[in-house]
Amino acid sequence: MSTDTLPSDPKLLMRSIIQRIATGPDLSKDISRIEAHLGTKAIIDNVIDPIQIGIYFIALRMKRETMDENRGALDAVLETTQRVTAEVDEVVDIGDPYDGYTRCLPAAPFLGPLLAELGVHVVCHGLDKVGPKFGVTARHVLEAAGVPVDLSPSDAAARLADPAIGWTYVDQAKSNPGMHKLIPLRTQMIKRQVLTTVEVLSKPIAGKKLTHFVTGYVHKPYPPVYADLAREAGFDSACIVRGVEGGVIPSLRQTGKYFHYHDRGAEVEASVDPVALGISQPVRAVPLPGAVAAEAGEDEIVAAIDIKATAHAAAEAGILALKGDHGATYDSLVLAGSIILHHVGKATSVAEAATQIRAVLDSGRAVVRVR
Numbered sequence: 111m112s113t114d115t116l117p118s119d120p121k122l123l124m125r126s127i128i129q130r131i132a133t134g135p136d137l138s139k140d141i142s143r144i145e146a147h148l149g150t151k152a153i154i155d156n157v158i159d160p161i162q163i164g165i166y167f168i169a170l171r172m173k174r175e176t177m178d179e180n181r182g183a184l185d186a187v188l189e190t191t192q193r194v195t196a197e198v199d200e201v202v203d204i205g206d207p208y209d210g211y212t213r214c215l216p217a218a219p220f221l222g223p224l225l226a227e228l229g230v231h232v233v234c235h236g237l238d239k240v241g242p243k244f245g246v247t248a249r250h251v252l253e254a255a256g257v258p259v260d261l262s263p264s265d266a267a268a269r270l271a272d273p274a275i276g277w278t279y280v281d282q283a284k285s286n287p288g289m290h291k292l293i294p295l296r297t298q299m300i301k302r303q304v305l306t307t308v309e310v311l312s313k314p315i316a317g318k319k320l321t322h323f324v325t326g327y328v329h330k331p332y333p334p335v336y337a338d339l340a341r342e343a344g345f346d347s348a349c350i351v352r353g354v355e356g357g358v359i360p361s362l363r364q365t366g367k368y369f370h371y372h373d374r375g376a377e378v379e380a381s382v383d384p385v386a387l388g389i390s391q392p393v394r395a396v397p398l399p400g401a402v403a404a405e406a407g408e409d410e411i412v413a414a415i416d417i418k419a420t421a422h423a424a425a426e427a428g429i430l431a432l433k434g435d436h437g438a439t440y441d442s443l444v445l446a447g448s449i450i451l452h453h454v455g456k457a458t459s460v461a462e463a464a465t466q467i468r469a470v471l472d473s474g475r476a477v478v479r480v481r
Contacts, residue, residue, distance in 0.1 A: 116144065116145065116148065120148065120149075120152035120155075120157050120158065121152075121157065121158065121159075123145070123148055123149060123152070124149055124152060124158050124162055124166065125162075127141055127145055127149050127166065128162060128165050128166060128169065131166070131169040131170060131173060132165055132169035135172075135173070138169065138172075138173040140173075140176045140178070140179065141178075141179060141182075142178060142182070143178040143179070143181050143182040143185070144182065145182065146178065146179040146180075146181070146182025146183050146185075146186075147182035147183070147185040147186050147189075148182075148186075149166060149182075149186075150182065150183045150185075150186035150187070150304075150305075151185075151186035151189060151190060153166070153186075153292070154186060154187070154190045154286070154288040154289050154292070155190070155288060156288060156291065160295055163292075163295060164295065164298070164299050167296075167299060167303035167304065167305070168299060168301065168303070170303070170304055171301060171302065171303060171304070175304050175307075177335070177338060179304065180304060180307060180308065180335060180338075180339060181338075181339065181342050183304045183305065183307075183308050184308040184311055184339050184342060184343060185342075187286065187289065187305075187308050187309060187311070187312050188311075188312065188313065188343060190286055190288055190289060191285050191286045191289075191312045191313070191314060192262070192263050192284070192285050192286065192314065193263065193285075193312075193313055193314055193315070193316065194263045194264050194267045194314070194315055194316075195267070195315070195316045195317070195318060196231065196233075196267040196268075196270040196271055196315050196316070196317060196318070197267070197268075197270075197271040197318070198231045198270050198271055198317055198318065199317055199318050199319040199320065200230075200231060200317040200319060200320040200321070200322065200454065201231050201232075201233055201270065201315055201316055201317035201320075201321045201322070202225065202230055202231065202232045202233070202322045202324060202450060202454060203232075203233055203235075203313060203315070203321060203322065203323050203324065203345070204218065204221060204222075204232060204233070204234040204235075204324045204325070204358060205234075205235065205310030205311065205323065205324070205325040206218045206219075206234060206236065206248055206310075206325070206326065206357050206358055207243075207245075207247075207310075207326065207355065207356045207357055208236050208237055208240050208247065208282075208306070208309055208310060209240050209241060209242060209243040209244060209245055209247075209306070210236075210239075210243055210244070210245025210246045210247040210250070211243075211245045211246050211247075211355050211357065212243050212245040212246070212355070212414070212415060213354075213355060213395075213398070214354060214355065214394070214395035214396050214397065214398060215246075215395075215396035215397070215398060215399075215420065215423055215424040215427055215439065216246055216247075216248065216251055216357065216396075216424050217359060217395075217396055217424070217427070217428060217431070217438075217439045217442035217443055217446075218234070218248065218357055218358050218359055218442075218446060219234060219248040219251040219252050219255075219279075219424070219428065220428035220429075220431065220432060220439075220443060220480075221234075221358075221443060221446060221447055221450065222234055222277030222278070222279070222479075223276075223277055223432060223476045223477070223479035223480050224432065224443055224447055224467065224470060224471070224476045225277070225447060225450060225451065226275065226276030226277040226476070226479050227276075227470045227475050227476040227479065228451060228456060228466060228467075228470060229276075229456070230450070230451065230454060230456060231270045231276055231277060231317070232276075232277040232278075233266065233270065233277070233278050233279070233280060233314065233315045234248050234277075234278075234279050234280075235248075235279065235280040235281070235282065235285065235310075235312065235314055236248045236249050236279075236281065236282065237249060237281055237282040237283060237290060237293070238250070238281075238283075239293070239417075240293050240296060240297070240306075241296060241297050241300065241302075242300070242301070242302055242306075243355075245355075245415075245417075246415070246417055246420045246421050246424060248279065249279070249281055250417060250418070250420075250421035250424075251421050251424045251425050251428065252279050252425075253421070254418075254421040254422045254424070254425035255425040255428065255429060255480055256480070256481070257279060257480060257481065258279075259279050259281055260281060260283070260284060261278070261279070261280065261281075261284065262284050263280055263284065263285050263314045263315060266278040266279065266280045266314070266315060267315050270315065274478075274479070275479055275481065276479060277479065278315070280314040280315065282309065282312070285312060285314040286312060289305070289309065292305070307332075307335065307336075307339075308339060310325050311323065311325075311336075311339050311340060311343045311345075313343050313344070313345070316344075320346045320347070321344070321345055321346055322345065322346060322347045322348070322349070322453065322454055323340045323343070323345035323347070323348040323349070324348070324349045324350075324351070324358055324450055324453070325348075325349075325350055325351070325358065326350070326351045326352070326353035326356045326357040326358045326359075327350060327351070327352060327353070327356055328352070328353075328355070328356045332350075333350045333369040333377065334377065336348065336350045337350060337369060337371055337377040340371075341371070341374045345374075346372070346373065346374060347370065347371060347372045347373070347374075347453065347454070348369075348370060348371050348377070349368060349369075349370045349449065349450065349453045350368060350369045350370070350377070351366070351367075351368040351446070351449065352366060352367045352368060353366075353446075354394055354395040355395075358446050358450075359395065359442045359445060359446040360382060360384075360445060360446070360449075361384075361394040361395070362384055362389055362391035362393060362394055362395060362438060362441055362442065362445065363384065363391050363392060363393065363394055364384070364394075365381055365382065365383045365384075366381065366382045366383075366384070366445075367379065367380070367381055367382075368380055368381075368382065368449060370453055382445070382448075382449060382460055384441070384445055386461065387444065387445065387448060387460065387461060387464045388444075388464065388468075389441045389444060389445060391438055391441055393438055395438065395442065396424075396427060396437075396438040396439050396442060397438065398415065398420065398423075399423050401419060401423075402415050402416045402419045402420040402423055427439040428480075429477060429480065431443055431471065432471065432474065432476045432477040432480065433474045433477050434471055434472045434473070434474050440471060443467065443471065444464055444467050444468060444471070445464075447463070447467040448460045448461075448463035448464040448467055449463075451463035451466060451467065
């Protein structure tokens with residue numbers, strides 16, 4: 111569909127879209143990629159009434175978003191995100207869950223300094239708080255570890271090129287302020303929206319030659335969705351991990367699964383056995399210390415943990431692991447780090463990658479990059 115056939119006024123366009131997508135389970139109609147792009151962009155640009163925004167996202171969710179609708183929403187996010195190219199050849203973009211963790215201590219924020227010690231430049235991104243879980247995010251953990259979390263994409267990219275650092279964090283409040291301002295309204299909507307799917311693909315920092323996408327999932331339908339969107343976003347490769355709480359770290363106590371593609375080709379399924387990598391853990395992930403329990407959450411999804419205390423506990427555990435302290439966080443970094451290192455071609459196998467990862471952790475060299 112050409113933009114010439116669409117209303118030029120975004121408010122009239124949104125009216126037309128809602129009339130078609132919000133007519134019940136049998137009569138609702140899909141919209142085109144261009145309509146999803148322009149409609150979502152108008153929302154990010156703050157020209158649509160909040161009630162209509164809620165109807166738009168919930169109606170799409172209720173009828174189930176099509177691939178073209180997902181692509182259109184992604185187009186809007188990419189268009190409105192402040193994106194830069196770092197002065198490094200390759201970047202690994204880690205899109206961990208923006209709504210965070212509520213059942214374990216997140217270890218993924220420390221993949222950045224770990225992989226940087228092996229010459230892999232990592233950017234992770236996220237935000238402070240969003241539903242449906244409102245859990246502990248990468249921002250919380252890195253802030254607790256003393257890492258700057260309010261850098262512009264340009265300043266963050268400079269950290270990638272700094273040989274003493276080599277990794278960075280970008281917050282949505284800095285890379286896409288318009289989208290970030292939607293968080294209160296998204297909270298009121300309660301249910302997951304298409305923005306939850308596409309925001310992890312915002313690609314705030316790219317490499318001069320290659321940019322690799324790494325994310326996690328829980329539900330089976332998502333790998334082909336994320337693979338398609340990663341190709342649409344221009345990621346040269348993607349690694350989509352079935353991880354604990356939808357993150358990039360698989361279970362520590364059972365064989366894990368991930369999907370990957372290279373050169374924007376078709377995704378292929380792979381598996382990883384923690385035991386084969388020398389990991390023997392009775393737990394799926396880093397357990398929450400009892401001290402972080404808080405009052406009961408608002409419902410069965412919202413976190414019943416003390417976010418600040420949990421973030422500090424995760425930061426302490428991450429620093430110790432980078433100093434060579436063995437335990438669940440150490441093993442989490444070995445498991446996820448090995449998958450990524452192998453994926454980007456720095457090791458001929460996941461097992462060889464695990465050997466490299468352990469050598470860095472046991473040396474304690476990477477901890478100086480946490481700054």
